[in-house]
Amino acid sequence: MDRRAFLRTTCAGMLLAGGGMAWAQSTPRPLPIIPVTDLTGGIEDRVSLALNLSSHDFGTGVASQTFGINHDYLGPVLRAKQGQTLPFDVTNNIGDTSTIHWHGLHIPGEVDGGPHQEVKNGSVWSPDVPIVQHASMNWFHSHMHGKTAQQTYKGLAGVLLVEDDASLSSDLPKTYGVDDFTLILQDKMFDGSGKMEYELSAAVFEDGFEGNTLVVNGAIAPVAQTVPTGLIRLRILNACNARFLSLSMETGPVTVIASDGGFLSASVEAESILMSPGERYEILVDMNSVETNALNVSLDGEGGGFLANLFGGNKTTTALSLNRSAAKGFDGAIPTQLANLEPPQPADAAVTRSFQLEMDVGADLAALALAWDNYCGDAGAMAINGQPMKMDGIDDEVRKGDTEIWRISVDDQLHPFHIHGCSFRILSQNGGPPPAYAAGWKDMVHVEEGWSEVLVRFDYEATKDAPYMYHCHILEHEDCGMMGQFTVT
Ligand code: C2O
Ligand code: CU
Numbered sequence: 001m002d003r004r005a006f007l008r009t010t011c012a013g014m015l016l017a018g019g020g021m022a023w024a025q026s027t028p029r030p031l032p033i034i035p036v037t038d039l040t041g042g043i044e045d046r047v048s049l050a051l052n053l054s055s056h057d058f059g060t061g062v063a064s065q066t067f068g069i070n071h072d073y074l075g076p077v078l079r080a081k082q083g084q085t086l087p088f089d090v091t092n093n094i095g096d097t098s099t100i101h102w103h104g105l106h107i108p109g110e111v112d113g114g115p116h117q118e119v120k121n122g123s124v125w126s127p128d129v130p131i132v133q134h135a136s137m138n139w140f141h142s143h144m145h146g147k148t149a150q151q152t153y154k155g156l157a158g159v160l161l162v163e164d165d166a167s168l169s170s171d172l173p174k175t176y177g178v179d180d181f182t183l184i185l186q187d188k189m190f191d192g193s194g195k196m197e198y199e200l201s202a203a204v205f206e207d208g209f210e211g212n213t214l215v216v217n218g219a220i221a222p223v224a225q226t227v228p229t230g231l232i233r234l235r236i237l238n239a240c241n242a243r244f245l246s247l248s249m250e251t252g253p254v255t256v257i258a259s260d261g262g263f264l265s266a267s268v269e270a271e272s273i274l275m276s277p278g279e280r281y282e283i284l285v286d287m288n289s290v291e292t293n294a295l296n297v298s299l300d301g302e303g304g305g306f307l308a309n310l311f312g313g314n315k316t317t318t319a320l321s322l323n324r325s326a327a328k329g330f331d332g333a334i335p336t337q338l339a340n341l342e343p344p345q346p347a348d349a350a351v352t353r354s355f356q357l358e359m360d361v362g363a364d365l366a367a368l369a370l371a372w373d374n375y376c377g378d379a380g381a382m383a384i385n386g387q388p389m390k391m392d393g394i395d396d397e398v399r400k401g402d403t404e405i406w407r408i409s410v411d412d413q414l415h416p417f418h419i420h421g422c423s424f425r426i427l428s429q430n431g432g433p434p435p436a437y438a439a440g441w442k443d444m445v446h447v448e449e450g451w452s453e454v455l456v457r458f459d460y461e462a463t464k465d466a467p468y469m470y471h472c473h474i475l476e477h478e479d480c481g482m483m484g485q486f487t488v489t
């Protein structure tokens with residue numbers, strides 16, 4: 001048994017012995033509809049996001065200590081329109097320094113909300129964030145260096161939907177909470193008393209933190225929703241710290257219409273879609289011909305992790321059940337043409353860069369887990385190109401407007417790689433073409449065997465005081481040093 005396999009076995013054993021239990025239930029709870037802050041009709045005031053220390057009952061009957069953004073757990077769904085500038089006031093009252101990063105937005109480094117834009121407890125950060133990109137599902141979350149994993153897990157995350165003229169007039173379901181739903185999928189660990197817990201150990205550094213219970217919009221799965229007859233749109237974010245989720249439908253294939261950075265050129269049908277932490281997909285569910293359907297999550301695929309059997313003892317669990325009512329809803333058909341997407345042109349690339357993600361640069365993870373009190377600090381236990389993340393070092397300098405090829409390879413395990421300030425196209429994933437549903441605009445790519453390559457261009461500036469990040473989106477890996485920073489000038 002190699003060292004990692006050994007750590008896995010030991011850790012699974014400890015969790016079972018320690019009474020970690022899954023809190024899946026047989027009767028679904030109602031799907032929580034996250035309150036939407038809709039700015040598409042115009043912005044009159046500054047947009048307040050208050051980061052708070054709070055408590056929340058996920059459905060275990062007891063309250064867990066959480067962080068929330070305007071709410072007791074997670075943030076609102078923000079809906080904005082291309083061309084607007086969002087005047088945020090981010091107020092931090094969590095009792096610790098934090099940051100809020102706008103994951104997926106094409107914005108300059110100085111408003112990106114990465115680890116350099118710290119918001120001290122008791123203070124306000126007021127960036128004006130320009131929305132220049134097309135319709136896309138983005139999100140925001142803590143990016144506090146060394147504490148991203150812990151703070152995001154506790155609830156500092158939310159969704160930011162960008163619309164544009166085309167998406168607002170498109171023939172797609174778009175009535176929020178009626179035929180258009182935002183789903184935030186997470187896995188949580190609950191102790192025997194029903195309190196959410198987060199504990200780092202050497203094994204958790206290795207695999208990232210994986211919970212034993214699936215949570216949808218802050219409620220333990222399965223959740224259920226009554227929907228009208230017609231097409232239903234689900235906008236899905238995998239906001240797990242470390243888990244890859246394989247999504248499928250109870251009835252029929254998954255119909256994917258958009259990925260991280262916007263609409264696909266045409267809808268794609270897939271038996272299942274594999275979502276890494278940080279990824280977003282939009283899917284359509286046809287409720288014309290079925291009375292019930294369900295979005296299922298299975299953990300037995302690639303990267304399912306060693307805790308797969310802890311989700312209520314099943315490999316597959318229902319995230320969301322849909323029950324059709326007699327009401328008439330969106331009566332259009334699944335569109336065939338969605339956006340004009342040219343095939344990527346790798347010949348345009350002026351530069352090729354290589355990134356090697358490294359799991360182990362010799363630090364004693366067990367000692368670090370004890371020393372750092374559930375965060376990674378500046379542990380520097382993992383690296384990219386031999387260099388653990390250093391707040392005061394610039395790893396790459398990119399020329400604004402240049403098209404580049406980034407080749408990312410790994411020394412072990414499956415990692416989700418993310419780049420700030422852009423959307424890119426995947427040229428190859430693990431040595432082969434990406435699945436059709438991942439062939440559009442992305443800001444996340446899976447890297448396992450061989451390498452993955454993306455074609456990317458940066459159109460906004462990031463100076464050395466406010467550089468962009470690239471990193472593994474397994475948040476414990478990111479915190480442990482599997483991150484680098486780059487300027488665009
Ligand atoms: Cu979603 Cu740098 O992160
Ligand atoms: Cu990001």
Ligand code: CU
Pocket residue numbers: 414415416472473474477478482
């Ligand atoms: Cu990783």
